[in-house]
Amino acid sequence: MTLSHIVAAAENDVIGVNNALPWDIPEDMKFFREKTKGKALIMGRKTFESVGHPLPQRLNVVVTRQKDYTFDAPNVVVKPDLKSAIEYCKTQTSKYGEEIFIIGGGEIFKESMGIVDMIYLTRIHKEYPGDIRYPKVDSKNFELVEQRDREEPVAFSFLTYIRKK
Numbered sequence: 001m002t003l004s005h006i007v008a009a010a011e012n013d014v015i016g017v018n019n020a021l022p023w024d025i026p027e028d029m030k031f032f033r034e035k036t037k038g039k040a041l042i043m044g045r046k047t048f049e050s051v052g053h054p055l056p057q058r059l060n061v062v063v064t065r066q067k068d069y070t071f072d073a074p075n076v077v078v079k080p081d082l083k084s085a086i087e088y089c090k091t092q093t094s095k096y097g098e099e100i101f102i103i104g105g106g107e108i109f110k111e112s113m114g115i116v117d118m119i120y121l122t123r124i125h126k127e128y129p130g131d132i133r134y135p136k137v138d139s140k141n142f143e144l145v146e147q148r149d150r151e152e153p154v155a156f157s158f159l160t161y162i163r164k165k
């Protein structure tokens with residue numbers, strides 16, 4: 001089992017503003033769709049609500065402290081904490097594969113930074129105003145193993161990090 005973050009962050013680590021994404025980068029959305037298709041995804045309740053609907057053809061595991069939170073859809077499961085969300089996803093690998101994606105937001109990324117094996121970070125080379133940030137990727141713990149640079153509609157790079165052994 002591999003636990004991965006998939007995230008897009010500005011040069012100043014901003015990932016969100018007013019419960020939305022600060023940018024629109026179609027190639028990054030395409031990357032996200034292709035990478036996560038058919039997989040199990042874990043997300044905070046605010047991210048789930050900001051997307052506005054369950055992501056299709058994926059298992060959507062929503063983490064919330066609200067005991068009465070429900071969402072009626074076959075591919076949505078609600079869990080009371082991150083640990084039980086991960087444990088649940090581990091039971092679903094025969095259907096959704098061995099890689100489990102944590103897709104945000106800020107709170108959930110922060111809580112799981114110490115345990116993820118991989119990070120797919122789209123780094124946008126510009127500063128944005130925002131209220132939610134991604135934690136620093138510590139080079140003591142993570143090695144950059146791939147970088148693909150892009151220029152449109154703004155300069156950005158697809159970065160892949162793997163936790164050092």
Ligand SMILES: NC(=O)c1ccc[n+]([C@@H]2O[C@H](COP(=O)([O-])OP(=O)(O)OC[C@H]3O[C@@H](n4cnc5c(N)ncnc54)[C@H](OP(=O)(O)O)[C@@H]3O)[C@@H](O)[C@H]2O)c1
Pocket residue numbers: 006007008009014015016017018019020021043044045046047048050063064065066079080081082103104105106107108109111132
């Ligand atoms: N750029 C990106 O790649 C990216 C990706 C995802 C999201 N975002 C952005 O990030 C923002 C949302 O992030 P956020 O930090 O505000 O919220 P979030 O992490 O999406 O969700 C926070 C909520 O998750 C629940 N939660 C968090 N930790 C928990 C735990 N240990 N146990 C149980 N429940 C827990 C709580 O829900 P309850 O309040 O219901 O208890 C909490 O209020 C938005 O702006 C969104 O657009 C950006």
